[in-house]
Amino acid sequence: MKLENRVAVVTGAGRGIGKAIATRLALEGARVAVVDTESAYAEHLADKLIKSHHDALAVKADVSVWTDVERLFAEVETRFHTVHILVNNAGIRKDIPLHKMTDKDWDAVIRVQTQACFNCCRAAQKYMVAQKYGRIINISSPVPASLGERKQTAYAAANAAIDGFTRALALELGPSNVTVNAVAPDYIDTELLRNIVKEEGMYIDDYRRFATAQIPLRRMGTPEDVAGVVQFLASDDAAFVTGQVIQVKGGP
Numbered sequence: 001m002k003l004e005n006r007v008a009v010v011t012g013a014g015r016g017i018g019k020a021i022a023t024r025l026a027l028e029g030a031r032v033a034v035v036d037t038e039s040a041y042a043e044h045l046a047d048k049l050i051k052s053h054h055d056a057l058a059v060k061a062d063v064s065v066w067t068d069v070e071r072l073f074a075e076v077e078t079r080f081h082t083v084h085i086l087v088n089n090a091g092i093r094k095d096i097p098l099h100k101m102t103d104k105d106w107d108a109v110i111r112v113q114t115q116a117c118f119n120c121c122r123a124a125q126k127y128m129v130a131q132k133y134g135r136i137i138n139i140s141s142p143v144p145a146s147l148g149e150r151k152q153t154a155y156a157a158a159n160a161a162i163d164g165f166t167r168a169l170a171l172e173l174g175p176s177n178v179t180v181n182a183v184a185p186d187y188i189d190t191e192l193l194r195n196i197v198k199e200e201g202m203y204i205d206d207y208r209r210f211a212t213a214q215i216p217l218r219r220m221g222t223p224e225d226v227a228g229v230v231q232f233l234a235s236d237d238a239a240f241v242t243g244q245v246i247q248v249k250g251g252p
């Protein structure tokens with residue numbers, strides 16, 4: 001097992017990509033804090049991991065709110081004493097054209113994607129710098145961040161910010177042996193994607209056929225496809241990789 005005796009905090013871990021990441025890190029031996037705004041999701045996964053002899057802690061927290069993040073890290077410190085791995089996965093997406101986007105919509109996307117990333121990195125870095133070891137992995141989104149996407153001004157701005165934040169923090173924390181990377185997935189078949197497809201008035205099976213035709217590997221991605229890359233970056237196999245944005249989207 002590659003992550004034995006490591007403590008990991010995974011945000012938005014109640015379902016989808018975050019759930020697969022938390023599960024993969026636990027299978028590799030990490031003790032995992034399963035963080036989500038939906039306590040039922042977080043508790044369900046933590047119970048499942050504990051029943052299969054892994055160490056896990058469910059924490060209900062809105063990671064876009066600093067006071068929640070302070071409490072989250074206090075709970076993790078009490079239970080696990082430190083933090084080695086932080087995965088900033090929590091995110092929301094709202095596809096709204098600019099002329100219809102309210103301040104509230106804009107703020108919600110920016111806060112959950114970027115403020116949350118800042119909050120958790122600021123809280124986690126103090127443990128990582130002190131122990132001269134840490135792995136931070138931020139989940140962003142490749143297409144909106146680099147090419148833009150219709151109706152995604154907020155989501156694109158937020159994800160481009162995550163990529164820039166990742167590179168800057170990698171420079172800052174490198175001397176403390178803390179790596180900071182981003183994983184940018186696309187076409188991952190999760191609730192988030194299925195909800196957007198529904199809102200657009202498309203049937204999911206039609207969308208899957210359309211998407212599969214665009215993807216060179218000719219299939220949709222799974223949360224486990226993303227979890228494997230995160231696990232690599234969290235492990236000592238990736239000790240000399242930092243400041244990178246790795247795309248997981250079945251094509252270049």
Ligand SMILES: NC(=O)c1ccc[n+]([C@@H]2O[C@H](COP(=O)([O-])OP(=O)(O)OC[C@H]3O[C@@H](n4cnc5c(N)ncnc54)[C@H](O)[C@@H]3O)[C@@H](O)[C@H]2O)c1
Binds near residue numbers: 089093139190192193
């Ligand atoms: N699914 C895709 O194809 C895709 C593509 C690009 C990027 N992403 C990114 O991957 C990440 C995970 O996406 P997903 O598809 O698994 O989404 P999802 O909606 O299925 O799961 C997200 C989880 O995060 C939780 N969450 C939301 N806001 C939170 C907050 N403020 N604090 C704590 N938890 C919160 C939700 O309750 C949910 O359990 C997101 O950052 C998303 O932007 C996904």
